[in-house]
Amino acid sequence: MRGSCSSASFSGAGGGRRRRAAGRLILVVSFWLVAGPGTAGESASAPPNVVLIMADDLGWNDVGFHGSEISTPHIDTIATEGIRLERFYVQPICSPTRAAVMTGKSPARLGIVQPISKLDPTGLPLDEKILPQYLAAVGYQALMVGKWHLGHRQRRYFPHARGFEHFYGHVTGGIGYWDHNHGGGHDWQRNGVTVREEGYATRLIADEAVRLLESRDKARPTFLFASFNAPHLPNEAPETSINAYPVNLDAGRRTHAGMVAELDAGVGRILAKLKREGMQDNTLIWFFSDNGGLNPSANPGGLVDAVEFLVSIFGEPLPIESLEFLRSNVQDGASDNAPLRAGKTSVYEGGIRVPSALWWPGRTRPGISTAFVTARDVLPTLLTAAGFSDAIPQDLDGVARWDAIVSGEASRQNAPTPPDFRVQGLGAVALIRSPWKLVVPSPPLFGESEVELYQIYEDPEEKRDRAAEQPQRVAEMLAVLEAWPLGSEIHAPLSQIFFDPDAFGGAEEDRAPWAEAAE
Structure with missing residues (x-):
């Protein structure tokens, strides 16, 4: 099967009953929709740990559970042991999706409708309460590894200033997997301090996730946001991962497969650590991509046509560094969104309908859900699943879809029909x-x-x-x-981003405070 596109309703095996409770804290132990036995690890009566795993530019047909030629056994475990979300929708570009996940609001309302560029002076509005802050308010420790991309020109926009107790990774968009550089600067940090560490970025992100799970405060439930950089361009992977795929595969696709394999290995290490720490049976794991995969051959028009037009005039490489960066990113994409139309940057299904699965061992039944769920629903859905539905504010655009995902039932937390x-x-x-x-x-x-x-x-x-x-x-x-209510766009003018020769490489003050000079 290649690129399957299910239209079945939720199906699953096993029984269970939903218990009810009266108070906010009692909800924590009673919101199990499927009863399960007690565990030998962390108490099942405690608020669940939450592990949110986000891939970057992963295509619909880049995962094994959708029939891909790329092997993703660990991601597949989440999908087969848990619930496949076959109608999970995001924005077609990275920063808007991330803003929706963090706030539960439409990114257009926040003024974030395109990737936050190197020159954008701000980021996710500071007056917005975001997911780690909601969870911290009910007792969680919030930890993050990987890609942020919601503000980097001022430290107050950094993750560890927005509710995460610990952050390790990069704050800008795509970085080099080996050199960790972006736009003329070195973007690899731990809690706002630039660090220089050798290694493949995807592996380093997984390393830190494992360390954080081991060193966590065991007196509090844990929220871990593992925001992987893979398989975002540039196309770079360890030779061992590339060589696992046949040489007759297209070279770009072969490298892309190696990048996805590294992502899957990182997911596997997190799952294994949860089990070793006795956390697995009281941890809700949610996996999805920030947008569809990038593949110019499957997404003609728009940005692809613009890049080809510039190449026809100037040739390769393009004379302005920022445009050459754009060209290489657009033309090197090797994701597969089949059978969906188009891909990253497009509003067609291949750009916005992405692989997703949710697994709470012992609490969710294996199955497939076709409930319509979006990135802006993640925040209220997680709060509801954890038993803190009364912490959900009334001004969100997203709605809690927990019941719709797990059992297909309507509830007070779920709109009868998904909102526009x-x-x-x-x-x-x-x-x-x-x-x-x-x-x-x-x-x-x-x-x-x-x-x-x-x-x-x-x-x-x-x-x-x-x-x-x-x-x-x-x-x-x-x-x-x-x-539709639209916020004031936070972005620097496109003319400044695309035609300023210093936009990607720029003066030291443009990079501060997010990076040191690249070597």
């Missing part, structure tokens, strides 16, 4: 009013652009545009998009 979901990519905006999806292209330089409408449950590959058949629905959804 706005997606913004490069070159288009979309609105999902499940099961319908409206795609509104940005005005082109020449000619006209037509809106498109798809019934994505019946047509997940988006082959049949039904806009002409449903003019009233199109009009209603357009009105929703036009009325």
Whole structure:
């Protein structure tokens, strides 16, 4: 099976009953939707540990449980032992998804609609309470390893200033896997202090995650956010991981497979450590990618066309460092989102519907859920699962989808119908009013652009545009998009990012405080 795209409803084996409780703390022990036996490790009556694992640019068909040729046994364990979320939606670009996960809000409302660039002066608004702060308020220790990408020009935007007690990794976007450099600076740090450590970044992230689990405060529940950099470009992997795949595989895909294998190995090390520490049976593990995979051959138009146009004029490499960085990233992508359409940066399904699975050993039944769940639902869903639903504020755009995921039942925490979901990519905006999806292209330089409408449950590959058949629905959804609350964009002007010769390499003051000079 290659790139399967399930349309089945939740299925699972085993029984259970949901217990009820009256108080906030009692909810912690009573919110099990499937009863399980006691464990020899941490007490099952304590609030659950939470491990959130995010991949970077992982394609729909880059995982074994979707039929990929890439072996991902540890990620597959989460999917087969837990619940596969077959309709998990994100934004098509990294920073907006991360903002939604951290706040439970639409990133457009926060002003984060594109990747936070090296020159962006701010980041995720400081007046927003975010996931680690919510969990810390109910007794958790919050720990983070890996990629942040929600603000780096001022230290007050760093993870350890936003509720994480410990942070290790990088605060900007894609870095070199071996040199840990980004945009002329060295971006590898521990709690705001630049460190120089040899090693492959994905492995170092896993190393630190394992150390943090071992040294955690055992008197408190743990929240670990393992935000892996893989398989984001540049295409770099250890030779041993690349050589595990046949030489007749496309060279870019072969290296990409090695990067995914390293990601999977890191996930495996975290799972093994949870078991050794006696944490596994009281830990909720949630895995997903921040957006779809990047593959220019599967995502023509938009950014790909723009890059090809520049290459036709200037040749390779492009004369401005920032544009050459962009070209290499766009043209080297080797993810596979089949059978979904397009990929990273696109509002089509390949850019926003991503591999995801949730596993709480002993508490969730193996199965497949087709509940519509989005990145902005992660925060309220985790708080509900942990028994702290009364800590969820009323001003979120996301809703708790715990019952919908685990049993398909509606509850007071779940909207009867998932709320509208706005997606913004490069070159288009979309609105999902499940099961319908409206795609509104940005005005082109020449000619006209037509809106498109798809019934994505019946047509997940988006082959049949039904806009002409449903003019009233199109009009209603357009009105929703036009009325959507938008925050002030935090981003530096594109002209400054793309055409400033110093944008990627820049002056020392541009890099401060996130990096030291690259060697």
